[in-house]
Amino acid sequence: MNFPTFDINKVKTPCYVTEECYLKYNGEILKSVQDRTGCRILLAQKAFSMYSTYPLLKNYLAGTTASGAYEARLGYEHFGCYEGKETHVYSPAYKKSDIDELINYAEHFVFNSIRQFSLHKEKLSGKSCGIRVNPRFSTQGDHEIYDPCAKNSRLGQTVESFKADVEKYGLDGISGLHFHTLCEQNSDDLESTAMEVEKQFGEYLYDMKWINFGGGHHITRDDYDIERLVRVIEHFKCKYDLQVYLEPGEAVALNAGFLVSEVVDIIDGSKNGDMDIAIMDVSAACHMPDVLEMPYRPKLLDSRNSLAGEKGEKAYTYRLGTVTCLAGDIIGDYSFDEPLKVGDRLVFCDMAIYSMVKNNTFNGMALPTIYYNTEEGLKLIREFTYDDFKSRI
Ligand SMILES: *Cc1c(COP(=O)(O)O)cnc(C)c1O
Numbered sequence: 326m327n328f329p330t331f332d333i334n335k336v337k338t339p340c341y342v343t344e345e346c347y348l349k350y351n352g353e354i355l356k357s358v359q360d361r362t363g364c365r366i367l368l369a370q371k372a373f374s375m376y377s378t379y380p381l382l383k384n385y386l387a388g389t390t391a392s393g394a395y396e397a398r399l400g401y402e403h404f405g406c407y408e409g410k411e412t413h414v415y416s417p418a419y420k421k422s423d424i425d426e427l428i429n430y431a432e433h434f435v436f437n438s439i440r441q442f443s444l445h446k447e448k449l450s451g452k453s454c455g456i457r458v459n460p461r462f463s464t465q466g467d468h469e470i471y472d473p474c475a476k477n478s479r480l481g482q483t484v485e486s487f488k489a490d491v492e493k494y495g496l497d498g499i500s501g502l503h504f505h506t507l508c509e510q511n512s513d514d515l516e517s518t519a520m521e522v523e524k525q526f527g528e529y530l531y532d533m534k535w536i537n538f539g540g541g542h543h544i545t546r547d548d549y550d551i552e553r554l555v556r557v558i559e560h561f562k563c564k565y566d567l568q569v570y571l572e573p574g575e576a577v578a579l580n581a582g583f584l585v586s587e588v589v590d591i592i593d594g595s596k597n598g599d600m601d602i603a604i605m606d607v608s609a610a611c612h613m614p615d616v617l618e619m620p621y622r623p624k625l626l627d628s629r630n631s632l633a634g635e636k637g638e639k640a641y642t643y644r645l646g647t648v649t650c651l652a653g654d655i656i657g658d659y660s661f662d663e664p665l666k667v668g669d670r671l672v673f674c675d676m677a678i679y680s681m682v683k684n685n686t687f688n689g690m691a692l693p694t695i696y697y698n699t700e701e702g703l704k705l706i707r708e709f710t711y712d713d714f715k716s717r718i
Contacts, residue, residue: 326674327580328630331698333670338587339607340694342703343375343677347581351545352385355576358544358551359387362558364569367413368404369540370396372574372678376403377697377706382577387411390572394426401430413537413572415457415503417479424448435503435537438482439490446498455501455537457481462506462521464514470618471508480505484525491529502526505539509575512553515542519557530565537570544576575678582677584612584623584693588669589648600642600658603665607673608647610654611690615679622657624674633659633671641665649688686714 327347336342355366365387376399388411389400400412414427415435424445427434435455436442442454459481463474473480481504482490504522507514515538523530530536538557543549558569586607594601609616616623625633625645636642639660647654656673665671684692692709 326624326632328626329583329585329672331696331703333585333628333672335703336585336696337694337708338585338670339612339691340585340696341582341676341681342585342696342698343378343578343582345378345381345697345699348378348381348578351577351579351581352382354545354551355573356385358554358558358571362555362569363562364558364571365411367411367570367572368400368577369572369574370400371682372540373578374399374682375578375677375695375697375706377704378578379403379405383408383410386577387570388413390414391431392416394423394430397427397430406430413570415505419445421445428452433501435501437480438486439494439496439499442499443494449498453500453534454498455503455533455535456487456499457503457505458487458522458526459483460504460506460518460521460525462518464506464510464518465508468508468619472506474506487526487529496529496532499533501533501535501537502530503537503539505537505541505572507539507541509543510541511543511546511548512550512557516553516557519561523561530561530567533565533567535568535570536561536565537572540571540573540575542571542573542576543579544571544573545579546576578677580675580677582675582680584673584676584680586671586673588665588667588671590667591643591665594644600636600644603643603645605645605647605656605671607656607693608649608654608688608690609656610647610649610651610685611687612684612693613656613673613676613680614683614685616656617653623676625657625659626672626674627661627663627665628669628671629663630672631662633661636660645671649690651688686717689714 367390383405389404390413391397412431413433414431417437433453465472590604592602636658642660645656695706697704
């Protein structure tokens with residue numbers, strides 16, 4: 326677990342603070358995997374698009390991947406396309422106008438089916454095109470919202486559908502296969518998934534130039550089995566002579582950022598339940614929507630940098646709510662050694678990923694200020710105002 330290395334009292338709240346030292350730590354791990362295996366690792370911008378960090382990240386990564394034109398353009402313009410960095414894009418379907426724009430930014434295109442590719446292939450000469458496959462091999466347990474292998478999934482082509490399309494359209498112009506089925510998983514799940522992909526699609530791999538293992542690899546987590554990842558990459562590289570790509574989002578900025586918040590008020594809970602309520606200046610719905618969607622419980626540090634406990638674990642338990650009108654906008658129940666006071670600062674951990682990219686101004690909530698903490702100190706990257714709220718509507 327990472328602690329803030331900046332003074333939490335020197336920032337405006339609410340704010341996200343991303344820390345260079347932790348991005349570097351992750352970057353070194355990802356770079357070592359690439360150096361050892363020759364694989365290329367791309368940043369999935371869906372998870373983390375804080376482009377002020379791209380000058381740092383491009384020291385470690387081979388490029389970016391995008392889910393559409395905006396992300397592709399951001400990666401192209403800020404991640405060093407002029408220095409040989411790659412821009413990949415995948416979408417379940419492209420409009421003609423999407424392709425017209427994307428060809429300016431991306432050189433690798435992943436399609437959801439050979440049929441989708443056939444609709445656009447004329448415009449794609451000189452581009453490297455691949456197909457996303459769906460091995461229908463789920464390793465995720467109960468996270469159906471994050472499981473591309475769930476029944477009726479729209480994401481990727483099953484082997485039956487792929488074979489039918491090969492009959493109809495051939496494989497001309499297709500040089501890669503892509504699968505993405507993991508979410509916060511270790512390399513044992515990657516291995517079993519990759520073996521399944523090989524079983525189903527292996528006969529086609531000899532004709533391909535690359536394979537993309539997608540994202541969801543928690544490579545920078547302490548207990549991640551990197552040796553197994555290396556073996557899986559080497560297998561595809563050696564047996565099929567493939568360039569292997571990985572496109573993690575989370576792993577790039579895992580534990581690299583914080584959301585600093587302040588207690589606005591405290592409500593006595595004894596008249597309407599069994600715990601006091603702290604009203605915070607951050608909202609789960611607006612500033613960390615995965616807390617409600619996934620759902621999950623972020624780690625929380627109190628103003629003295631000690632980790633808050635589960636409900637009832639420490640002497641003083643509070644439900645953390647916020648100033649929006651949504652009854653369910655609850656961050657969670659946490660306990661502390663000392664009573665909370667108005668003005669106390671609380672720090673939510675692991676808030677660089679799926680936070681800034683997902684936040685919104687529901688209920689007129691302000692967007693948190695963004696800081697980047699580097700060796701030169703805290704840099705204010707962006708502050709938001711009324712105009713940011715107004716201009717979107
Ligand atoms: C979400 C996504 C990623 C990144 O996933 P992480 O869980 O953040 O590593 C990569 N590729 C595709 C196609 C995705 O949808």
